Amino acid sequence: MSHTALIPSHRKPRRNASKTALRAGVAGGVLSTIAVAGAAGPAQAEPVTQTIEMPTITAGLSTAVAASAEATQQVALDLETQAHEEAAATTAAKAAKKAKAEAVRKAEAKKKAEAKAKAEAQAKEEAAERASRSAARTTLSASTGSSSGSSSSATTSYASTATGSAASIVAFAQAQVGDAYVPGGTGPNSWDCSGLVQAAYRTVSVDLPRVSQSQSTAGTQVSLSNLQPGDILYWGSAGSAYHVGIYVGGGQFVGAQNSSTGVVQRSLDYDMPTGAVRVL
Template sequence: MSHTAHIPSHRKPRQRASKSALRAGVAGGVLSTIAVAGAAGPAQAEPVTQTIEMPTITSGFSTAVAASAQATQQVALDLETQADEDAAAEKAAKTAKKAHAEAVRKAEAKKKAEAAAKARAEAEAKERAERASRTSERTTLSASSGSSDSSGSSASAPSSSSNVSGSAASIVAFAKAQVGDAYVPGGTGPNSWDCSGLVQAAYRTAGIDLPRVSQSQSTFGTQVSLDNLQPGDILYWGSAGSAYHVAIYVGGGEFVGAQNSNTGTVQRSLDYDRPTGAVRVL
């Protein structure tokens, strides 16, 4: 017998075997319970082994967005097409309106041109008749003045004018023969005159070459009083040397002058438009 046989050991007794047994018992109890419950309970359905694939949300969203974008683009194209059609229709309407207005304008212009041509033809016919009458009158006056020169005595003039002879008679006759002609700025005849053009042409029949413009004609001869006028004197309106209008005194208190575009060449009383002064060239 060992001398240590009765010495108690201070090490704790091993518990592995008991714990293992306990654990085994617990596990066995649990398994037994599960087995009993399985035997006592209703039959369980077989586990589902088929795998179901759920649709991918991201993929469906992308398709919807693409469809929406396509629809938006189509709407934009439709709007653009409609806008182009509206613009084309508006342009066509404006073109048609402009063409209509142009047609109306041309029709009115044609109508006016025809009316003007008719009026011009009538005026020309009237003018030819008047000119023929004036030519006859001028021939009679010229013959009368020639007879006066050869006999050495002056011919008796109409009661509306003073006695006229020689160069004055020629000037007066020419001026009167142009009554009714048109007034045209710069006109020198034979059918249209301005004031100084008529005076210059009248004096040319007497062999006298006057300056062309009224300013120079108003100082060409000797200044005379309006109370001492003789047929053939040049009347002027404005200042001498800066006159703006001239005419020919034809006797009897009357003058002949190319007045303006409204009246043309007229024979009027001095009271109709009182002149400023007069010059005598003869």
């Protein structure tokens, strides 16, 4: 055996002549067809076969979507917080309004209660004052009754020497002697003590207060040792006197004493006054 008998040949086997001719014919036919097609129609542009690589955006898009979601969530939280704050503010405003209304109501109720208490206290004070004046007048009446035996000597027909306005006041007061005493009386035929004094001063266009308490402070306080006709005498303390009269001179006064005696003219010794005021 040859030393090259086992080495395969590297040469291609010969093709069959008939097959080769057939393939050449087919190829020629194809080329003829392409040539005919090219002659029959316009030249066609060659198709673009270049490949364009698109950038990868998956990672960036994911980050943007996450950021957008986070921003949306934050806006939602902010809106929820704002809604809670507005609701709390509304509730607080309603509570404050209600508290204010309640405070006003309580203040008005307190004011009414204080006014009522003040009115009741004033009514009690006035009642006590009336009771005091009534007791004082009762005492004065009893004193008048006990000295009735000497009342004729105490009553005189003293003719006042007063002049001017004082003379008019004295003359009016003396003209009412003998009239009846009636609580609250202001004339013309019945009087209480302050009603008589007020009417006497009105004859000279002097408008005195209506009650004894006020009349006892209507002028300048004077000593009982320095009296002048027309001075107002009072019994009790200044500002809370329970009885008044008019000094007519000669140590005598005219006053609406009580329901038993009516309007009388008496000596100061009959019932010494506490003090006096001078108006003229």
